[in-house]
Amino acid sequence: MALxxxxxxxxxxxxxxxxxxxxxxxIERRKxxxxxxxxxxxxxxxxxxxxxxxxxxxxxxxPRELDVLLATGEQVTIxxxxxxxxxxxxEAVSMTGYQAGIITDxxxxxxxxxxxxxxxxxxxxxxxxxxxxxxxQGYDDEGNITTLGRGGSDTTAxxxxxxxxxxxxxxxxxxxxxxxxxxNVYSKARKLRKISYEEMLEMASMGAKVLHxxxxxxxxxxxxxxxxxxSFTDDPGTxxxxxDPDMEKVVVSGVTYSKNEARVTVTDVPDLPGxxxxxxxxxxxxxxxxxxxxxxxxxxxGRANISFTVPKADxxxxxxxxxxxxxxxxxxxxxxxxxxxxxxxxxxxxRSHTGVASLxxxxxxKENINIHMISTSEIKISCVIDEKxxxxxxxVLHDAFELHKDPNGGxxxxxxx
Amino acid sequence: MALxxxxxxxxxxxxxxxxxxxxxxxIERRKxxxxxxxxxxxxxxxxxxxxxxxxxxxxxxxPRELDVLLATGEQVTIxxxxxxxxxxxxEAVSMTGYQAGIITDxxxxxxxxxxxxxxxxxxxxxxxxxxxxxxxQGYDDEGNITTLGRGGSDTTAxxxxxxxxxxxxxxxxxxxxxxxxxxNVYSKARKLRKISYEEMLEMASMGAKVLHxxxxxxxxxxxxxxxxxxSFTDDPGTxxxxxDPDMEKVVVSGVTYSKNEARVTVTDVPDLPGxxxxxxxxxxxxxxxxxxxxxxxxxxxGRANISFTVPKADxxxxxxxxxxxxxxxxxxxxxxxxxxxxxxxxxxxxRSHTGVASLxxxxxxKENINIHMISTSEIKISCVIDEKxxxxxxxVLHDAFELHKDPNGGxxxxxxx
Numbered sequence: 001m002a003l004x005x006x007x008x009x010x011x012x013x014x015x016x017x018x019x020x021x022x023x024x025x026x027i028e029r030r031k032x033x034x035x036x037x038x039x040x041x042x043x044x045x046x047x048x049x050x051x052x053x054x055x056x057x058x059x060x061x062x063p064r065e066l067d068v069l070l071a072t073g074e075q076v077t078i079x080x081x082x083x084x085x086x087x088x089x090x091e092a093v094s095m096t097g098y099q100a101g102i103i104t105d106x107x108x109x110x111x112x113x114x115x116x117x118x119x120x121x122x123x124x125x126x127x128x129x130x131x132x133x134x135x136x137q138g139y140d141d142e143g144n145i146t147t148l149g150r151g152g153s154d155t156t157a158x159x160x161x162x163x164x165x166x167x168x169x170x171x172x173x174x175x176x177x178x179x180x181x182x183x184n185v186y187s188k189a190r191k192l193r194k195i196s197y198e199e200m201l202e203m204a205s206m207g208a209k210v211l212h213x214x215x216x217x218x219x220x221x222x223x224x225x226x227x228x229x230x231s232f233t234d235d236p237g238t239x240x241x242x243x244d245p246d247m248e249k250v251v252v253s254g255v256t257y258s259k260n261e262a263r264v265t266v267t268d269v270p271d272l273p274g275x276x277x278x279x280x281x282x283x284x285x286x287x288x289x290x291x292x293x294x295x296x297x298x299x300x301x302g303r304a305n306i307s308f309t310v311p312k313a314d315x316x317x318x319x320x321x322x323x324x325x326x327x328x329x330x331x332x333x334x335x336x337x338x339x340x341x342x343x344x345x346x347x348x349x350x351r352s353h354t355g356v357a358s359l360x361x362x363x364x365x366k367e368n369i370n371i372h373m374i375s376t377s378e379i380k381i382s383c384v385i386d387e388k389x390x391x392x393x394x395x396v397l398h399d400a401f402e403l404h405k406d407p408n409g410g411x412x413x414x415x416x417x
Numbered sequence: 418m419a420l421x422x423x424x425x426x427x428x429x430x431x432x433x434x435x436x437x438x439x440x441x442x443x444i445e446r447r448k449x450x451x452x453x454x455x456x457x458x459x460x461x462x463x464x465x466x467x468x469x470x471x472x473x474x475x476x477x478x479x480p481r482e483l484d485v486l487l488a489t490g491e492q493v494t495i496x497x498x499x500x501x502x503x504x505x506x507x508e509a510v511s512m513t514g515y516q517a518g519i520i521t522d523x524x525x526x527x528x529x530x531x532x533x534x535x536x537x538x539x540x541x542x543x544x545x546x547x548x549x550x551x552x553x554q555g556y557d558d559e560g561n562i563t564t565l566g567r568g569g570s571d572t573t574a575x576x577x578x579x580x581x582x583x584x585x586x587x588x589x590x591x592x593x594x595x596x597x598x599x600x601n602v603y604s605k606a607r608k609l610r611k612i613s614y615e616e617m618l619e620m621a622s623m624g625a626k627v628l629h630x631x632x633x634x635x636x637x638x639x640x641x642x643x644x645x646x647x648s649f650t651d652d653p654g655t656x657x658x659x660x661d662p663d664m665e666k667v668v669v670s671g672v673t674y675s676k677n678e679a680r681v682t683v684t685d686v687p688d689l690p691g692x693x694x695x696x697x698x699x700x701x702x703x704x705x706x707x708x709x710x711x712x713x714x715x716x717x718x719g720r721a722n723i724s725f726t727v728p729k730a731d732x733x734x735x736x737x738x739x740x741x742x743x744x745x746x747x748x749x750x751x752x753x754x755x756x757x758x759x760x761x762x763x764x765x766x767x768r769s770h771t772g773v774a775s776l777x778x779x780x781x782x783k784e785n786i787n788i789h790m791i792s793t794s795e796i797k798i799s800c801v802i803d804e805k806x807x808x809x810x811x812x813v814l815h816d817a818f819e820l821h822k823d824p825n826g827g828x829x830x831x832x833x834x
Contacts, residue, residue: 016470016473016474019474020474050493053433053493053497054496054497054500056433057433057436057437057497057500057501057504058500058501058503058504059504060504061500062499062500062503062504064510064511065496065497065499065500065503065511066496066500068492068495068496068499068511068513069492069493069496069497069500071492072489072492072493072496075485075486075488075489075492076467076470076486076489078485079471079482079483079485079486079489080470080471080474080482080486082479082482082485083471083474083475083478083479083482083483083486084474084475086475086479086482087474087475087476087477087479093481094481094482094485096485096562098515099560120560143516143537145513
């Protein structure tokens with residue numbers, strides 16, 4: 001008899017009928033003999049509706065009170081779900097974040113779980129009940145209601161699984177798992193059976209759609225096997241787990257893209273110490289998050305060009321700050337464009353295998369896609385290209401690394417040599 | 418500087434604009450120097466909507482989970498209200514029933530407050546904050562969320578006022594106070610400035626519209642002055658308080674009516690010991706609440722007629738039970754009608770003054786209104802009449818006792834002799 005933590009997202013509990021269907025799924029699992037803790041999100045749309053209400057009430061709603069308001073969304077679903085289970089003749093008990101002992105820090109709106117008092121949940125499990133916990137919410141050490149931020153229910157589920165030492169954590173959503181790339185961009189995208197925590201983290205830009213980033217960090221830290229599944233099918237989904245030799249045979253597991261960044265280039269920066277600081281200090285001070293930075297020769301002796309990327313939303317402000325800085329340091333004009341995309345290939349196999357970068361560059365070159373910037377990590381290679389080539393780049397890379405093939409995805413080094 | 422507990426009902430906080438208006442009222446009072454605890458109901462309609470959801474989920478929603486669901490209604494209003502107050506530049510903090518230390522028994526849906534841990538509220542008051550408490554809800558000693566039943570927010574407010582030893586409790590609603598009779602039935606109905614707890618309790622059938630019966634019991638037990646006021650005007654409203662000499666001068670304070678009962682008569686009951694038991698035992702066993710009972714001669718020697726009233730909803734079942742009983746005891750046929758009304762005149766002055774009953778009977782007789790049953794208490798006289806005469810009876814009694822006159826309502830004994 002296993003202890004399983006299941007999490008169902010907003011679309012899975014969007015209305016009375018879907019809630020009843022999920023209740024039936026859970027009961028089937030219970031009949032199979034498993035102990036179950038079910039974490040629920042608010043009904044799809046409820047949180048947005050409550051946010052709208054709050055902003056009608058106040059242009060900047062008080063963060064503490066906003067959490068009190070938003071927390072009602074999950075309280076509604078856990079109550080309705082527990083009614084449904086009992087209506088079907090099984091025992092269930094709902095628990096708010098407070099009742100489930102989910103203790104967080106004080107940061108309203110984006111609180112982090114500090115620890116979980118598991119006794120209340122364990123007691124209800126002992127009584128043979130299906131325990132239904134409100135996701136997304138907790139309380140701080142002063143008894144204030146807090147929320148974990150968008151997607152926080154995933155983190156509630158994984159954190160509960162970790163502290164209850166559950167055998168598995170299953171995240172039910174409206175997609176069937178984690179894909180080699182965005183299926184909306186490339187029809188040949190293939191669902192992965194298995195992926196490492198590290199890869200899942202790197203795939204954030206794509207994975208964000210299926211898993212809350214902090215839930216993956218939690219899973220990695222406490223080594224909780226996380227299944228990403230659809231609540232509308234019986235597909236086994238994707239297992240997010242610790243790296244294993246199997247995975248290392250795979251060079252590339254996925255291709256991701258992001259259109260959320262813009263590029264800024266400061267030309268003819270005097271090649272003297274402290275110049276970079278003078279450019280980036282005011283940007284950092286404005287709370288703007290700089291991602292990639294490259295410095296290259298500008299052609300002019302003693303001068304360099306510095307290019308970097310920032311979130312698209314901060315593009316205009318960054319240009320202004322950069323221009324101000326260039327005047328002070330006597331650099332040349334500032335160029336920039338918001339029309340870029342970041343394409344990444346991700347795979348733990350890169351650690352042990354070479355030739356990935358060159359194959360990536362070669363593919364893009366063959367399509368006359370110009371690479372503006374490159375950054376690499378141990379298991380990821382990212383290139384900044386013109387936005388218009390995004391979909392083309394995703395497809396050619398997906399083909400080149402043969403991500404449509406092989407149970408574990410990616411190509412084998414054997415094929416590469 | 419006084420400590421005041423204010424309660425605002427669902428219509429007073431029905432939408433964002435009304436919530437903001439109430440917030441302004443409260444802030445004005447705060448500026449005047451008072452410490453404030455504000456108890457709020459759910460937005461008008463919210464509770465009904467949640468009940469509807471629950472019944473879509475289950476024909477008989479689990480009581481514990483129904484309370485978890487319903488409690489979200491008040492949590493929404495306290496959050497929005499606190500946002501509004503802070504948006505207007507003042508300090509407020511919302512508290513759920515749990516956070517406010519409202520401890521109840523285990524009876525989900527109609528829980529009774531057992532005691533209140535006032536420390537959390539007192540601490541927030543000390544910090545100079547307006548404390549905003551969710552009405553209608555509490556928690557039992559196992560940490561389960563409970564609700565107090567319809568109108569429960571009144572009880573929350575009075576109970577808080579009692580345990581905080583507040584200087585006053587103000588119940589804001591959509592009427593301006595307690596009236597001598599239902600203004601919808603008689604335009605000459607007059608708002609009372611003052612009424613005793615006992616009278617308010619007897620007026621339940623009418624007062625229920627303005628005050629939750631248990632809140633009056635609480636007020637009487639702990640001697641909390643309760644002001645019933647409108648949140649849409651500045652009228653001082655009605656003070657519900659302990660009996661005082663002033664009130665005793667008044668014979669009758671109000672005329673009430675109830676159309677919720679039905680009459681059943683068992684004829685020719687053998688005049689032997691134990692007959693009444695044989696008739697009423699099965700009715701009581703069925704959980705049917707018998708109100709008035711009268712026994713009179715049936716004309717047949719050694720036989721009596723027994724008439725009694727029950728809630729209209731239980732009329733058919735009562736008839737069946739009574740007929741079954743009559744066969745066993747060999748009584749005559751069972752008559753009955755649901756088309757009756759109970760008219761009552763209420764006043765603490767009756768204790769010291771005679772002639773009220775005779776004046777009441779005389780008034781009804783003058784209008785050819787036949788009296789089927791009579792019951793009296795220390796401060797109330799009730800007559801059962803045909804339903805069709807209800808409004809006429811209310812008007813003639815209101816006139817006869819001159820309830821439209823005199824600051825404290827009712828006629829003086831001086832005028833009677």
